Amino acid sequence: MPRLAPPTAEGLRRDPLPLRGRTALVTGASRRGGIGYAVARRLAAYGAGVYLHHHVPHDADMPWGADRPEEVRAGVRAVLGDPDAPVADGPADLSDPAAPAELIARAAEALSGRLDILVVNHALSGSDGTLDTIDTAMLDAHWAVDTRSVLLLVQAYARLRAAMPPGGPGGRVVMMTSGQDIAGGMPGEIAYALQKGALASITRSLATALAEQAVTVNTVNPGPVDTDYLTGDAYEAVAARFPAGRWGMPDDPARLIAWLATDEAAWITGQVIDSEGGFRR
Template structure:
């Protein structure tokens, strides 16, 4: 009898899951609930004082106690060899890798006047270079298989200006533009590549007043949540989304329709 869980027998790597209230952790929870074994990547130093007590390790322990199959890997994605090491670790831990969710991000707040070459280089290294190298390592591992899934994450820079976050939006815009090309290149190997814009997402970065401002203006009547993004990812990596590739999809309750 086949399993009722859509991802039973699949293995996923989810990057950037050090905070249990944020998108990466929500994606991990969803994929585990759908039956996947999950390699949980985190790099807690990048979160500074915003990191949760226990970090990704506590998330892994919690889900293991509920019957999930997970391992935690800590890696600095600014290091050029880190993406390949993460993919290799997933294969070593579970024997295969079917799903890559590149959720990690370095968020750097610099305006044009504040811009430094060092920050541009570091942000591109983490957000853009590491993501490309993750996709490369994933595709190499799945060169003889089918049914691979890649989900990238962009931001809302293509719907409205973000002048105080230039390194971040430049690196995230690159991922949006890379999505259709990567999808076309990998389609013949049975790998889909899609990109999620999670909208203005309440992951604990701002105060209640900021989210009230978003809720008043969003057609959906509220800010996005990590669970909203996780539901979309869960569908994109399932068999139901086999014919969906090269797409940038906003999970934002209509925020993007405002051009804001």
């Protein structure tokens, strides 16, 4: 059985740009108040080239509104750890079954033909309800965006990786879930909870399927994060349930996700990781 040699002193020194030369696609990076934007900034700060996916019509219909893509792109470019790393962006309506493969191809083309890291952050907001109020349209809409598109993105990513020249760094896939399996669940968002639960359940199977390609697959539950969707007394009530007395901020899960993309996390795969700051449910 092969054994790895212990790391050398040089190998133990931390590279300030651990993702230099690597490339990443981050989905759901439409606005500067969101987790996708925070993840993209962290990856860029670590030296990665980044492609930002956005679907502005979705956020424009939400109470928080949408940012202009050029503003999001500029904010990511401002923290580039490697000035030669590219930052690009493009739209995709991931409810379209053809869109995931097209997005992977466009991102790879914009990032010198390769894609090392896939962070699947997008999700459908709204169009949901309780067990008594959900209907087939709600279930189908969340299936299409929150689950089907994620699996199709991973499939297209795996096919791209298989066609890339051998060698180079291992790949990374990070998906997002929402703590729907933790105490209390999400009884007011049945369709969303169902589809996010499917991602948690498929994590280990995807990790096994992609292990031969040296790709790790993990899923992060960021817990309640302040992405500008709640205010007033309800906001304060949630904050009081954190031991630190504050909400999670977008950069809290972003730090974990960026670390999972580095070589330091190469031995972690098939895991659903809660990053909730001790939130009391």
